[in-house]
Amino acid sequence: MIKFLDLQQLNQQYAAELKAAAARVIDNGWYILGEEVTAFEQEFAAFCQVPEAIGVGNGLDALTLVLLAWLALGKLKTGDEVLVPGNTFIATALAVKAAGLKPVLVEPEPLRFTLCPLAAQAAITDRTKAVIPVHLYGAMTDMHGIMALAKKHDLLVLEDAAQAHGASLNGKMAGSFGHAAAFSFYPGKNLGALGDGGAITTSDPVLSETVRALRNYGGLQKYHHELVGVNSRLDEMQAAFLRVKLARLNNENKARLQRAMVYNEALAQSGLILPQQPVNSIHSFHLYVVQSPRRNELAAHLQQRGIQTQIHYPVPIHRQQAFKELAMLHLPVTEKLANQILSLPLSPVLSAEEQGMIIHAILDFTQGDRC
Numbered sequence: 001m002i003k004f005l006d007l008q009q010l011n012q013q014y015a016a017e018l019k020a021a022a023a024r025v026i027d028n029g030w031y032i033l034g035e036e037v038t039a040f041e042q043e044f045a046a047f048c049q050v051p052e053a054i055g056v057g058n059g060l061d062a063l064t065l066v067l068l069a070w071l072a073l074g075k076l077k078t079g080d081e082v083l084v085p086g087n088t089f090i091a092t093a094l095a096v097k098a099a100g101l102k103p104v105l106v107e108p109e110p111l112r113f114t115l116c117p118l119a120a121q122a123a124i125t126d127r128t129k130a131v132i133p134v135h136l137y138g139a140m141t142d143m144h145g146i147m148a149l150a151k152k153h154d155l156l157v158l159e160d161a162a163q164a165h166g167a168s169l170n171g172k173m174a175g176s177f178g179h180a181a182a183f184s185f186y187p188g189k190n191l192g193a194l195g196d197g198g199a200i201t202t203s204d205p206v207l208s209e210t211v212r213a214l215r216n217y218g219g220l221q222k223y224h225h226e227l228v229g230v231n232s233r234l235d236e237m238q239a240a241f242l243r244v245k246l247a248r249l250n251n252e253n254k255a256r257l258q259r260a261m262v263y264n265e266a267l268a269q270s271g272l273i274l275p276q277q278p279v280n281s282i283h284s285f286h287l288y289v290v291q292s293p294r295r296n297e298l299a300a301h302l303q304q305r306g307i308q309t310q311i312h313y314p315v316p317i318h319r320q321q322a323f324k325e326l327a328m329l330h331l332p333v334t335e336k337l338a339n340q341i342l343s344l345p346l347s348p349v350l351s352a353e354e355q356g357m358i359i360h361a362i363l364d365f366t367q368g369d370r371c
C-alpha cells in the first residue's frame, strides 16, 4: 500500500528533536503564550520576510481573526462583500461567513487553479471591500494582478497561504504580498504541527496588535478587554514542535519540488493535464494535482494497485449545504475542476521506488493496460 501521505514516517525523521522540544516545554512549566511561541513567531516572520507573525489556534481562525480585526478597526462593515475563489477549501469561505461578511465566489484560472484577476475584477461591486487569494496546492496566485486590482478598487487583501509555506513569486514570499496572510499548521500541511496551529503574517503594526488582542479574549493586558475577542492561541507545545519543523521546511519543500519534477517528466506524454508552475514562481507543491476526464476510473485503477489518491476538493462551496444561499451560482471552471482533479501521493518521504510504481500504474492506465 502506498499511502497518500505518511505522516508517521515524516515526523519520525525528527523524533529525537521533537521529543526534546516536548521535554523542554514540560520542564519549563509554561504552556500558553510563552517563550516558544514568541521565538516561533519571530522565526516564522523571518522565514516569510515580514515584520510580524502572530500564532493562533488554526488556519480557519487565522483567516477569521484578520477579518474580525478589520471589522473592529472600521476597515470593514458587516455585510461587506469579500471575493473568494470558487475552488478553495471550505475554510476560506467559512471565515468570511463567520465574520458576518458575504463571500462572493470567483472562478480560477483553469491551469493555475488560482484566483483569476480578470474574473475578480468582473465580480467587484460597490460593496466589495476585500479579496482572499488562495495559493491553492502551493501555486502562487498572480499577486501582481491581484494587488493592482486591490489598489485600483481600494480592497483589503488577505492571502490564504495555508498550502503555500515557502512558495514565492519573483523572490517574494507567500504571505508577504497582501495586507495580511493566514497560515495553517495542520499536521498535513508543508509546515505541520503535531496538532492544530495557525499564524497570521502582516507588516501592519495596528493589525498585528488588534489580532494579538483578539486571539486572547480581546485584551493585551490580563483582565482588560477592549475588544470582543476569542480564545485562539498557538500553544507552547505546538510552537516548540513547529520550530523543529521550520528548520527543515526548505529541505522538505525541495524534496517535494524534486518529486513533482519527476512526475512532470514521466507523465508528460500521458495525456493527463499536469500542474503548471506560474512563471517566476516557486511552487510549494503541497499537492500534486492532475486533471483527467476519466478521473474516477483513474482513481479506482490506482486504488486497485494499492495507491491512495485524494480529491481536493470533490464538492465546490456553492454545492455545499452550508452555503445553500449560493446554490444558484453556475461556476463552470470550478465545477469542471471538481470533476477532473486528482491529487497523487507527494511528500518529502515518498521514495523513488514508490513514485516509480505510481508512475508505472498511471501509464498502464493512460496507455491501455500493458500488463
Ligand SMILES: *Cc1c(COP(=O)(O)O)cnc(C)c1O
Pocket (backbone or CB within 6 Å): 058, 059, 060, 061, 088, 089, 091, 092, 134, 160, 162, 163, 183, 184, 185, 186, 196, 197, 198
Ligand atoms: C488547511 C486550510 C485552511 C484551514 O486550516 P486549519 O488549520 O485546518 O483550520 C484554510 N485554507 C486552506 C486553503 C487550507 O488548505
